[in-house]
Amino acid sequence: MKNLVILISGRGSNMEAIVRACAHDAWPAKIAAVIANRPDAAGLAFAASHGIATAVVDHRQYPERAAFDAALAQTIDGYAPDLVVLAGFMRVLTEGFVDHYSGRMLNIHPSLLPSFPGLKTHQQALDAGCRVHGATVHFVTSRLDHGPIVAQSAVPVRAGDDAAALAARVLATEHVIYPRAVRWFVEGRVTLDGAHVTLTPPEPQWLFLDDTNAHANTQTAGEGV
Numbered sequence: 001m002k003n004l005v006i007l008i009s010g011r012g013s014n015m016e017a018i019v020r021a022c023a024h025d026a027w028p029a030k031i032a033a034v035i036a037n038r039p040d041a042a043g044l045a046f047a048a049s050h051g052i053a054t055a056v057v058d059h060r061q062y063p064e065r066a067a068f069d070a071a072l073a074q075t076i077d078g079y080a081p082d083l084v085v086l087a088g089f090m091r092v093l094t095e096g097f098v099d100h101y102s103g104r105m106l107n108i109h110p111s112l113l114p115s116f117p118g119l120k121t122h123q124q125a126l127d128a129g130c131r132v133h134g135a136t137v138h139f140v141t142s143r144l145d146h147g148p149i150v151a152q153s154a155v156p157v158r159a160g161d162d163a164a165a166l167a168a169r170v171l172a173t174e175h176v177i178y179p180r181a182v183r184w185f186v187e188g189r190v191t192l193d194g195a196h197v198t199l200t201p202p203e204p205q206w207l208f209l210d211d212t213n214a215h216a217n218t219q220t221a222g223e224g225v
């Protein structure tokens with residue numbers, strides 16, 4: 001049985017997808033805790049209502065980033081995690097913190113890394129004229145939004161998309177690839193080999209959202225990409 005600790009900052013829909021998949025598919029894992037850096041993180045209520053321990057380490061109480069990370073690590077380690085899952089956790093982490101969880105901390109980023117690290121990824125993709133956009137599950141390294149890739153999803157960028165429409169399309173795929181990647185880790189199938197991840201036995205580490213037919217039914221002809 002592996003212990004998972006999930007860190008959130010807000011809505012927590014990825015956390016929710018992982019909690020539901022863990023229960024539904026009876027993973028050999030326990031969500032030991034959901035920890036937020038904001039007391040008003042909406043996802044805390046969902047976790048508590050599912051009998052999961054919750055904690056808040058409020059970053060505003062710590063003038064120094066290192067002090068916040070030390071307090072956060074202490075709280076996390078109280079749950080003896082095999083894996084720390086960053087799910088919309090909006091804090092830049094210190095190198096010491098990242099090193100402490102080396103090889104056992106995953107993140108999801110809403111772009112096809114290495115394109116568009118940082119914030120406003122959907123607008124960045126639109127501004128760059130991308131025809132394909134997506135999300136990436138990766139091991140966390142001290143370089144922001146960078147690290148060995150476990151899984152990626154790709155979605156079309158459609159004419160008329162704004163950042164919100166694109167975000168919603170990407171988010172739906174996040175809810176598929178993140179639980180999948182966490183399950184692979186829980187099952188002991190993920191090996192880190194330098195910058196690369198090997199999955200044993202192999203299975204597709206990608207997801208291509210092809211909603212062309214659904215789209216054709218609802219949009220005017222000729223708009224396609």
Ligand code: GRF
Nearest residue numbers: 011012013014088108109110
């Ligand atoms: C997701 O798009 C995730 O990729 C990004 O922040 C968003 C968090 O959403 N890091 P939620 O809190 O999981 O609903």
